[in-house]
Amino acid sequence: MNIIDLFSGAGGLTEGFRHDFNIVGHVEKEAAASETLRLRDAFYYFKANHRESTYYDFLNNKLSLQDVFGSVPTRLLKGTINEEINDNNIQNIFKQLDERIGSASVDGLIGGPPCQAYSTIGRARNAPKKASDGRIYLYRYYIDFLRRYLPKFFVFENVRGLLSFKDMDGQLLFPKMKLEFQKAGYNLDYRVLDASDFGTPQSRKRVIIFGARSSDTQMIQRFFDELSHLKTRAHTVRETFYDLPRLSAGTENNNYAKIPTKFIKKNFRGNASIPLTQNCSRPNNDNDLQIYQIVAKAKANGINVKYNELNQKLITHRHTDKFLDRFKALGWDEPSHTIVAHIAKDGHHYIHPDYTQNRSITVREAARLQGFPDDYYFESSRTSALTQIGNAVPPIFSKKVAEAINSII
Known part of the structure; x- marks a missing residue:
């Protein structure tokens, strides 16, 4: 079945659909994320042609990104449309997708517009900007794609704040959205689902909207x-980091430390030839490292230290009446708390559970907690990689979504 992937990011939602669906094209505005998508398409091209070694040469720094792109068909690379979906670009995006689709039909539309506009974090601060925040209404472009390609189904992922977000008239936005989808010929329903219930080693609650043509509402x-039948037990940080090496703040170690477990083989290291990459941690100043150790030690004893509970010598922020969990450690024997894009700015909210390592988590550790396999490479810097990871849909979860759709169609 053919699907179009909108607001693609690094491709976390897409990854779950790759085995049973044909990805006609990705549409993504960020250049670095678009390069990640192209690289992932190249990986699957090499895999299909039994040339995985070429991709592994790239991961081992024997080939450049351009070497990789020069080894795959140009048409494959054009499958990622690096453009923002807006009034100026949408017709050109349609044209590029139409050329790829040809006479074929589109069976599904997947994606989730940027969620920052709906987030409950900073909502009061952002309220005055509502009138000029175009992100609020990006879902209307999603409807434009539905009208043009008339797919059998669509999957729309977003934050829980979407359900409580009020439009400029003070009324809830979601019922209005639902009505607009219905006018376009699609009924929908939603569930708030936690990715940890589907095998992702992270507590991540998101709104999953599934829609179908009005003539097929039973779907x-x-x-x-x-999808409810595909739930499984939650996995822990300990299980997820089991074979990863020790390292300290500001260092990199790309050597696996242990033989992988069954869980790690299935989700992260399916091929024994996969090298470890992007296992680099941030450097930190002495003050932060002192706080990290205190917070991680307390977490090991089941205590979450609040910022205003630290020694006064360590408190450098003026405001001690809010964001009191600004420093937070992961727990070994539970899923991670939610990974968000703020991890790209600092790692204070994602301190490694081993206080002797005294650091925040690496890019690869964050990717694992988000459910990305180890052969997934994020372009083109540590900051960009962490942003892409924090914004992604966990592939372990998206595979379950794709499996459920494949079962009913």
């Missing part, structure tokens, strides 16, 4: 019923 309930 919606069947999808959610099927």
